[in-house]
Amino acid sequence: MKARKIPKKPSVSIEDVARESGVSPATVSRVINNTPSVKEENRQRVLAVIKRLKFQPSVYAQRLARGSSNVVGLVVPRYEGVFYSFYVLELIRGIGTMCDVLKLDLLLHLTSAESSFNLRGLGGVIFADIIGNQHHLEYTLEQDIPCVVINNHVENLPLSCISIDNTGGTQEAVNYLVGLGHRRIAHISGDLITQAARQRLEGYKRALKMSSLKVREDYIVKTDYSRGQARAAAHKLLKLNQPPTAITVASDSMALEVMAVATELNKEIPGDFSIIGFDDNPSGLYAPVALTTIRQPLVKMAQDSVKELNKLMTSRPAKITKQVLPCELVVRESCAPLRSR
Numbered sequence: 001m002k003a004r005k006i007p008k009k010p011s012v013s014i015e016d017v018a019r020e021s022g023v024s025p026a027t028v029s030r031v032i033n034n035t036p037s038v039k040e041e042n043r044q045r046v047l048a049v050i051k052r053l054k055f056q057p058s059v060y061a062q063r064l065a066r067g068s069s070n071v072v073g074l075v076v077p078r079y080e081g082v083f084y085s086f087y088v089l090e091l092i093r094g095i096g097t098m099c100d101v102l103k104l105d106l107l108l109h110l111t112s113a114e115s116s117f118n119l120r121g122l123g124g125v126i127f128a129d130i131i132g133n134q135h136h137l138e139y140t141l142e143q144d145i146p147c148v149v150i151n152n153h154v155e156n157l158p159l160s161c162i163s164i165d166n167t168g169g170t171q172e173a174v175n176y177l178v179g180l181g182h183r184r185i186a187h188i189s190g191d192l193i194t195q196a197a198r199q200r201l202e203g204y205k206r207a208l209k210m211s212s213l214k215v216r217e218d219y220i221v222k223t224d225y226s227r228g229q230a231r232a233a234a235h236k237l238l239k240l241n242q243p244p245t246a247i248t249v250a251s252d253s254m255a256l257e258v259m260a261v262a263t264e265l266n267k268e269i270p271g272d273f274s275i276i277g278f279d280d281n282p283s284g285l286y287a288p289v290a291l292t293t294i295r296q297p298l299v300k301m302a303q304d305s306v307k308e309l310n311k312l313m314t315s316r317p318a319k320i321t322k323q324v325l326p327c328e329l330v331v332r333e334s335c336a337p338l339r340s341r
Helices: 014-021 025-032 040-053 059-065 086-101 134-142 166-179 195-210 227-238 252-264 282-286 298-314
Strands: 071-077 105-111 124-128 147-150 160-164 185-189 220-222 246-249 274-276 293-295 322-325 328-330
Touching (some): 160 298, 166 246, 185 195, 227 252
């Protein structure tokens, strides 16, 4: 027995609304786009028909009527392993989801300082950090294309930005370790070319000073965020004559590599030293010891950036905003009080 096909309900077109309202399709379009030149009598008639017919205007058509595009460009600085990065994947997930909700198309653009940058067809641009490509950002502003910068607090340019409180996050990590009785606390930084890494290092130093603890240069190891350099940093710190009793690390992926080195050196975590990462990468849950970390709201930052850009694209001139989102300490098993050793 064949299943009976249920006929699809025909969609309502702008011509249907115009015919029912007794006006032209152009007048319906002007009502949809809130053009002030429409007579109030016609506007009310069209709005009543739209409601009765449950007409859903095309977002794309609306943007074209306003002379704008619904294509959002996401600019990500290119580096080795970019598509294995928890940070980048979370941004794409959050931005992609919100673009779908707002009926925006997303164009991903990997860039470096030398790469060309084509803005043709873009209604707005989201810059995922500014690393060697500030000239691309300035060019976008010169072309009067709405843009939002994320993961970087930009003070010197008239644009919206959404960043993370990296300084406060690392301060909270260090304060937690100090509260557990630790005094010899080290820091493995990320690549200081990034604002995030610089702020996390600053938060580490600031927290030590606020606790009247000395900032020891031999307890600070600067890396490029790679697991290879994290491994070298772990060997350096753990083989000191007076090794740290706790380590803060600028990313969870590096912290996991430090934990791997500790296992190889027959060190126990948190028995021999405590460790705190930064990111809240889910892989930290599946380490031999669940990783204490600083959770940064990456998906919220990503989704808020799309909302902000959509506002700039549809309500120009729109007021720019500069947001700093708080971090959260997530306590798991990789830290213990000093007195328990």
